[in-house]
Amino acid sequence: MDEIMGLILYILISFVVSFCAFVCIFFIGRYIFNFLKDTSFFKKSRFFNIHEYFPNEQVFELRQLGYLVMILMFFVSMLYLLFSWGPDTINIAFLDILLSLYLMFNTKSDSPKNKVILFLLMPLGSISFLFFGINPVSAFDLIHAPIYLYFIKIYFSKFMEYTETNSLGITIILLFSIIFVSFIITMIVENVSPLNSMVMVSNAFTSNGYAILGSSGFGKINSLVLVWAGFFLSGIGTATLTVTIVMKHVNSEFDRLEDLAKKNKKN
Secondary structure, three states, rough: OOHHHHHHHHHHHHHHHHHHHHHHHHHHHHHHHHHHHOHHHHHHHOOOHHHOOOOOHHHHHHHHHHHHHHHHHHHHHHHHHOOOHHHHHHHHHHHHHHHHHHHHHHOOOHHHHHHHHHHHHHHHHHHHHHHHHHHHHHHHHHHHHHHHHHHHHHHHHHHHHHHHHOOOHHHHHHHHHHHHHHHHHHHHHHOOOHHHHHHHHHHHOOOOOOOOOOOOOOHHHHHHHHHHHHHHHHHHHHHHHHHHHHHHHHHHHHHHHHHHHHHHHHO
């Protein structure tokens, strides 16, 4: 009886601590989110203006890609919440909390359906894992993780709508599909965690090898950021340079034809 009461007390303490921590994180996070979103400094600063770094066409493509990246993060987080892959799990717990808060901040509580979604988005399992490790409250992930399937559907619909609205190509879906399928195959065949699979596929796709760069979870995430940032920036630089050369040639040819037309008119 004492053991049962002790277990019940442990579960209650774990739940109360996790819920209180979530409430604090939610209100602090919402304040920071609204502050960053509404402050004029970030709106007017050239440093935070993406159009200062990329051509307008590339900005549309990056935003288009953003929806697919979010879908991939939802899928990876769901896998980690439902299955355990050792030390990387603690890093995904932080990712789950950030993703859940972001989705909650962008979901209105104006209908019973949205209220249920907001409840399921609460990352109580990840928060309790950070405080107590694997514990009974972590079982909340069994109903929390599947909510990412709903947002995968929502973000894919947003991707298609954004693509059609801005008359963008869908070739990026082919690229994403190749990477996604390779990610699944590598995870199964090589018997590695989702994070390690992402690093291996990214390195292979960008011709950086097939090794896992980074021994810690944050090190692997950092290598992913560096690999893909370098890949896209080099592509953007090449495209921008090509456009500049072509435009310079076209303008030069146009000026030549204009001068020729003026000379012919005089004659």
